[in-house]
Amino acid sequence: MKKRYLISPGPTPVPEDVLLEMAKPMIHHRTTQFSAIFKECAEGLKNLFKTKNTVMMLASSGTGAMDASVSNIFTKGDTALVINGGKFGERWEKICRAYGLNVEVVNVEWGEAVDVDIIRKKLAANPSIAGVFTQGSETSTTAAHPIKEIAALTKDTDTLLIVDGITAVGVYDLPMDNWGIDVLLTGSQKALMLPPGLAFIALSDKAWEKSENCNLPHFYIDLNKEREAISKDTSAFTPAVSLIVGLRKVLQMLENEGYENVYKRHDALARAARAGAEALGLRLLAPNSPSNAATGLFVPSGVDGGKVVKELRENYGVTFAGGQDQLKGKIVRIAHLGYFDSFDIIIAISALEMAFSNHGADINYGAGVAAAQAILNERY
Ligand SMILES: Cc1ncc(COP(=O)(O)O)c(C=O)c1O
The missing domain is CATH 3.90.1150.10 (Aspartate Aminotransferase, domain 1)
Incomplete structure (x- = not known):
C-alpha cells in the first residue's frame, strides 16, 4: 500500500465532500432540479469574480476560455499586446496568432513579473492596442503579475485587459469590476478544487461591447449563446453536470470559509x-x-x-x-x-x-x- 499525495498545481486534490456530491446519481440537465443548481453556481461565481456580469461555465479545460476570449471578442487585424513570461504567456501568443491578430510581445524573463512601465510605454506608443493579454499567475514559472497595476493602465481606455486567472482566481482577490479587468477566466482543476473539465469566464461591459464587432470564427464556445442560456438557468449545450454539482459544493465551502x-x-x-x-x-x-x-x-x-x-x-x-x-x-x-x-x-x-x-x-x-x-x- 502506498498513500498518495497530489502536490501539483493542477489537477489539485478534490475535497471528500465534493467527491461525494459528484458521486450521486446522474440528473438530467433540462430539469428544474438542475436549473436550481446551475443558478446557485452562477450567483456564487459572481461573488468569486466580484462582478455584476454573467460568469459563464464552459465544458472545456481552461484553454477553451482562453480561446474564447480571443475568438468571441476581437476582430481580425486587431493588435494584441501579449505578456509572455512563461508557457502560458506563450499560449496567449499562439492563440492570438491563430486567429489572425497582430501580436506585440512583451517578453518577461522566466521567474519575473512584467514591468508595468513597459506596458505603460507600449500603450502610450500605440493607443490602438485592442487588448493586453496576461496571466494573473504564470504557473510554469510560479511568478505573479501585478494585475491591479496593469488594470489601472487600461481601465479608462478602449484597450481591454484579458487575464488568464487559471491559477489566480481563488488564490488572490481579483475584484474584476472594481479594478477594471475586462475578461477574467479560470479552470476547475486549480483553486476551485474540482476535477478538470470546466472553464469559467466573465466579460466586462466594455468587452461585451467590443464583442459586437467580432468577426472571428467560433461555434462551440459562443459566449453570447451561453450568456443568453444562463439567463434562463441553463447552458447552450449539455453542461458538465457532475462537475457543476461539485461546483455548488465548492462554492459553498469557499463562502463558508x-x-x-x-x-x-x-x-x-x-x-x-x-x-x-x-x-x-x-x-x-x-x-x-x-x-x-x-x-x-x-x-x-x-x-x-x-x-x-x-x-x-x-x-x-x-x-x-x-x-x-x-x-x-x-x-x-x-x-x-x-x-x-x-x-x-x-x-x-x-x-x-x-x-x-x-x-x-x-x-x-x-x-x-x-x-x-x-x-x-x-x-x-
Ligand atoms: C496559468 C495557466 N494558464 C492556462 C493553463 C491551461 O489550462 P488547461 O490545461 O486547463 O487548458 C494552465 C494550466 O496549468 C495554467 O496554469
Whole structure:
C-alpha cells in the first residue's frame, strides 16, 4: 500500500465532500432540479469574480476560455499586446496568432513579473492596442503579475485587459469590476478544487461591447449563446453536470470559509513553502514576485530534477510538478492552491528533504520543515 499525495498545481486534490456530491446519481440537465443548481453556481461565481456580469461555465479545460476570449471578442487585424513570461504567456501568443491578430510581445524573463512601465510605454506608443493579454499567475514559472497595476493602465481606455486567472482566481482577490479587468477566466482543476473539465469566464461591459464587432470564427464556445442560456438557468449545450454539482459544493465551502480567509490561507501556505525551501538553501525560481499558487525552487546542484520528481511520485507517493522547456530537470514546483492546508506543506517540504538527500544533496533534515512550521503555526 502506498498513500498518495497530489502536490501539483493542477489537477489539485478534490475535497471528500465534493467527491461525494459528484458521486450521486446522474440528473438530467433540462430539469428544474438542475436549473436550481446551475443558478446557485452562477450567483456564487459572481461573488468569486466580484462582478455584476454573467460568469459563464464552459465544458472545456481552461484553454477553451482562453480561446474564447480571443475568438468571441476581437476582430481580425486587431493588435494584441501579449505578456509572455512563461508557457502560458506563450499560449496567449499562439492563440492570438491563430486567429489572425497582430501580436506585440512583451517578453518577461522566466521567474519575473512584467514591468508595468513597459506596458505603460507600449500603450502610450500605440493607443490602438485592442487588448493586453496576461496571466494573473504564470504557473510554469510560479511568478505573479501585478494585475491591479496593469488594470489601472487600461481601465479608462478602449484597450481591454484579458487575464488568464487559471491559477489566480481563488488564490488572490481579483475584484474584476472594481479594478477594471475586462475578461477574467479560470479552470476547475486549480483553486476551485474540482476535477478538470470546466472553464469559467466573465466579460466586462466594455468587452461585451467590443464583442459586437467580432468577426472571428467560433461555434462551440459562443459566449453570447451561453450568456443568453444562463439567463434562463441553463447552458447552450449539455453542461458538465457532475462537475457543476461539485461546483455548488465548492462554492459553498469557499463562502463558508470566507474569501478573505481563503486568500489569507493561500498567502500563509505560500510563505511557508518559500521559507521551507530557503531554509534548505534552495534558490527560489520567482523570488521577486512569487505566486501564492505554487512555489518553484531550483533543485540542489548535481541533482537531476526530472529524476527526483519521478522518484518522489513512484517511490514516495508524492506527486510534484517539475519544470518545462528550459527549466526541465532544474526545478520542482510545490503547489499550494485549492484544497491545501498547513500539513500539505509539511508533507511537501519533508518529502523534498528526503528525496534530495537521497540524491546526494547536503540536506539538514528538518530544517525546511521547521521553517515552514514557524510560519504555519501563526495560523492557530
Ligand atoms: C496559468 C495557466 N494558464 C492556462 C493553463 C491551461 O489550462 P488547461 O490545461 O486547463 O487548458 C494552465 C494550466 O496549468 C495554467 O496554469
